[in-house]
Amino acid sequence: MAPDVRDRTAAEEAWALMSRLFWEMRPRMLRVAGEFGLTPPQLFALRQLDPDQPVPMRALAQALQCDSSNVTGLVDGLAAHGLVERREAEHDRRVRMLVVTEKGAAVRARMQETFQEVPDQIAGLSPADQAALRDILQRALD
Amino acid sequence: MAPDVRDRTAAEEAWALMSRLFWEMRPRMLRVAGEFGLTPPQLFALRQLDPDQPVPMRALAQALQCDSSNVTGLVDGLAAHGLVERREAEHDRRVRMLVVTEKGAAVRARMQETFQEVPDQIAGLSPADQAALRDILQRALD
DNA sequence: CACGAATAGTTGAGGTTGTCAACTATTGCC
DNA sequence: GGCAATAGTTGACAACCTCAACTATTCGTG
Numbered sequence: 363m364a365p366d367v368r369d370r371t372a373a374e375e376a377w378a379l380m381s382r383l384f385w386e387m388r389p390r391m392l393r394v395a396g397e398f399g400l401t402p403p404q405l406f407a408l409r410q411l412d413p414d415q416p417v418p419m420r421a422l423a424q425a426l427q428c429d430s431s432n433v434t435g436l437v438d439g440l441a442a443h444g445l446v447e448r449r450e451a452e453h454d455r456r457v458r459m460l461v462v463t464e465k466g467a468a469v470r471a472r473m474q475e476t477f478q479e480v481p482d483q484i485a486g487l488s489p490a491d492q493a494a495l496r497d498i499l500q501r502a503l504d
Numbered sequence: 505m506a507p508d509v510r511d512r513t514a515a516e517e518a519w520a521l522m523s524r525l526f527w528e529m530r531p532r533m534l535r536v537a538g539e540f541g542l543t544p545p546q547l548f549a550l551r552q553l554d555p556d557q558p559v560p561m562r563a564l565a566q567a568l569q570c571d572s573s574n575v576t577g578l579v580d581g582l583a584a585h586g587l588v589e590r591r592e593a594e595h596d597r598r599v600r601m602l603v604v605t606e607k608g609a610a611v612r613a614r615m616q617e618t619f620q621e622v623p624d625q626i627a628g629l630s631p632a633d634q635a636a637l638r639d640i641l642q643r644a645l646d
Numbered sequence: 647c648a649c650g651a652a653t654a655g656t657t658g659a660g661g662t663t664g665t666c667a668a669c670t671a672t673t674g675c676c
Numbered sequence: 677g678g679c680a681a682t683a684g685t686t687g688a689c690a691a692c693c694t695c696a697a698c699t700a701t702t703c704g705t706g
Contacts, residue, residue: 372638373622373629379641381619384526388569403663420683427530432664434685439662456672456683477523480515483644491640492514498633498640499521502625545692562654574693576656581691598654598701 383481394476398469399443405473407436408445413467416449416459445469525623536618540611541585547615549578550587555609558591558601587611 370378395405403426410425411417423433437460440446445466451457462470484492512520537547545568552567553559565575579602582588587608593599604612626634 371622372631372634373626374620376634376638376641377622377626378620379638379645380522380525382645383522383641392569401662418683428663429665430684431666431686435663454673454683458684478516478520480513480519484515484519487515487640487644489514491643492518494636495640496514496518496521498629498637499518499525501633502629503521503524543691560654570692571694572655573657573695577692593654596654596702600655 383483386483387481390476390479394473398473401439404436404439407433408440408462408466408470409473409477411446411460411462411466411470413462413470416461418451418457418459419448420457422460440466525625528625529623532618532621536615540615543581546578546581549575550582550604550608550612551615551619553588553602553604553608553612555604555612558603560593560599560601561590562599564602582608 391402391405395402398405400408407422407426410422419433419437420430422437423430426433426436437446437448441448445463447461447463448458449461451459484495487495533544533547537544540547542550549564549568552564561575561579562572564579565572568575568578579588579590583590587605589603589605590600591603593601626637629637
């Protein structure tokens with residue numbers, strides 16, 4: 363029942379190739395973080411936030427899959443850069459809403475541009491392959 | 505010539521989907537690390553090593569794209585678990601070759617199995633889609 | 647051969663990440 | 677009113693990571 367160890371299935375091969383592609387994107391991520399004077403975790407935190415819709419800190423903790431106390435530190439860092447502000451929630455005085463500042467939104471936008479930049483390997487594919495790749499992945503991820 | 509900013513190209517869409525898929529693999533990675541009592545960086549270090557071919561520490565630092573001094577600590581951790589040993593190089597007494605122990609090879613193999621496990625989303629694709637995905641990615645990555 | 651430059655690895659300082667446990671303030675329920 | 681649950685912070689602690697400084701060794705060039 364288990365797949366033969368000797369020759370990989372198409373799915374295994376595809377997954378291995380995707381893993382490789384992702385590993386090769388690591389330098390890009392580090393470069394972007396450095397450009398904005400942020401650390402990678404701070405970058406991911408800002409990436410998760412929506413400039414148009416403030417969220418409570420616990421929502422960010424959930425999105426980042428980490429402890430709330432960790433978010434405290436990350437937000438401190440982003441706030442020190444003037445990218446994010448803590449604002450009191452109206453309905454519940456326990457929660458702090460995270461508001462992306464104007465500067466934060468600008469940084470986030472430029473950061474997203476770089477993140478979304480298509481890797482050369484994908485960009486080099488034929489238009490038909492690119493479209494097929496998108497279609498297959500859409501089917502996979504709903 | 506530049507792609508229209510308004511609607512994403514197929515390549516951009518595909519890349520976004522792959523990014524999402526990878527993010528969803530985070531819990532799996534943390535689980536595997538915990539299972540073997542290792543931290544994620546230690547896991548990546550062991551993953552980079554080849555049980556059949558010892559390499560100098562310098563090579564590992566290069567593969568992990570980090571400072572040599574960082575590798576010292578990571579290898580200390582792996583060595584404390586009995587997964588890796590430092591062995592003197594014959595031709596150059598400055599370098600230490602990293603040798604994966606028998607136990608280390610076993611742990612690495614089980615770890616690799618989990619890493620290579622195909623995500624449900626990909627496994628759920630039709631055989632034709634899986635094959636097409638592999639073929640396209642092979643064209644992309646040579 | 648000698649001597650200075652280059653290289654492999656370690657150490658220590660300093661800042662960040664991340665978890666857990668304890669704590670405060672607030673809310674919601676009965 | 678009283679009490680459990682929740683949001684967030686703090687402090688302790690371990691790990692990560694980079695940089696600069698250091699030791700030991702090798703290499704290159706005169």
